[in-house]
Amino acid sequence: MNIQSMKELIVACDSEQKNIGELMLMLEAKNSGKKEETIIGMMEERLIKMKEAVDNGIKDRSAAPSGISGGDAVKMFEYTTQGKSLSGNYIGDAMTYSLATSESNARMGVIVATPTAGAAGILPGVLFSLKKNDHYSNKELVMGLFTSSMLGYVIANRSFISGAAGGCQAEVGSATAMAAGTIVEMKGGTPEQAVNATALALKSLLGLVCDPVAGLVEVPCIKRNVIGTSIAFSAADLSLAGIESRIPCDEVIEAMYRIGKEMPRTLRETALGGLATTETGKQVKDRLFRKKM
Numbered sequence: 001m002n003i004q005s006m007k008e009l010i011v012a013c014d015s016e017q018k019n020i021g022e023l024m025l026m027l028e029a030k031n032s033g034k035k036e037e038t039i040i041g042m043m044e045e046r047l048i049k050m051k052e053a054v055d056n057g058i059k060d061r062s063a064a065p066s067g068i069s070g071g072d073a074v075k076m077f078e079y080t081t082q083g084k085s086l087s088g089n090y091i092g093d094a095m096t097y098s099l100a101t102s103e104s105n106a107r108m109g110v111i112v113a114t115p116t117a118g119a120a121g122i123l124p125g126v127l128f129s130l131k132k133n134d135h136y137s138n139k140e141l142v143m144g145l146f147t148s149s150m151l152g153y154v155i156a157n158r159s160f161i162s163g164a165a166g167g168c169q170a171e172v173g174s175a176t177a178m179a180a181g182t183i184v185e186m187k188g189g190t191p192e193q194a195v196n197a198t199a200l201a202l203k204s205l206l207g208l209v210c211d212p213v214a215g216l217v218e219v220p221c222i223k224r225n226v227i228g229t230s231i232a233f234s235a236a237d238l239s240l241a242g243i244e245s246r247i248p249c250d251e252v253i254e255a256m257y258r259i260g261k262e263m264p265r266t267l268r269e270t271a272l273g274g275l276a277t278t279e280t281g282k283q284v285k286d287r288l289f290r291k292k293m
């Protein structure tokens with residue numbers, strides 16, 4: 001079985017009587033020849049690495065080597081711990097854990113690319129928020145990672161997942177879409193609802209350009225991850241409420257591909273446009289460049 005579209009994914013879930021995560025696990029076992037328990041164990045190792053990045057990030061006030069990021073996860077952790085988050089517990093915690101992971105990435109710590117390093121904060125943010133607020137077990141989070149994997153697999157095969165290829169819509173957009181579908185499945189939604197949430201999240205980020213200041217995956221990347229978690233929860237809420245994307249998910253992914261193809265090179269991770277070429281962006285680049293001379 002080779003799933004090429006979200007439409008095929010929904011049909012396969014129905015015929016196999018599995019949810020998206022279970023189907024991904026079954027296919028991975030078939031394709032790799034490994035036992036399902038072995039694959040679950042391998043995925044749990046990734047989950048543990050994700051958790052370590054979150055745990056380190058919420059304690060670490062140090063700046064990244066560039067000096068342009070770092071310390072914000074601690075601020076957000078203190079703020080949410082005081083019950084001040086206007087976004088509520090799910091999103092407030094997801095924002096905190098996302099910041100922690102993305103700041104760990106900027107400090108050259110170990111993260112799990114989901115689907116890329118630049119967008120590595122969104123999925124752990126959402127998963128560990130669900131764990132904290134709904135007490136999911138590690139096994140349930142691992143199954144969530146299989147759900148995300150399947151959604152990311154389809155997006156990657158039909159479009160792009162990297163900023164250099166298709167802009168930030170492909171990177172933060174794909175990660176947010178994967179997270180939205182995963183939330184829905186973890187909250188008991190159907191595969192159709194999970195795919196619908198994927199569409200709702202992705203179409204909200206279409207056209208987002210990749211414009212990292214000084215070419216570093218920090219500004220605006222870290223905060224885009226944070227905002228991605230709130231979009232993921234919003235899209236999941238819409239879908240679980242029975243609200244449908246007017247444009248089917250496969251067509252949203254195709255639109256993302258076409259937009260990425262039309263996006264100029266200056267807005268695809270070259271740091272030659274967008275925020276990278278603002279006055280402040282250029283000053284940061286000059287300062288970092290001079291430091292290295």
Ligand code: SF4
Binds near residue numbers: 212
């Ligand atoms: S701006 Fe570019 S480098 Fe930064 S997260 Fe988005 S795609 Fe990745």
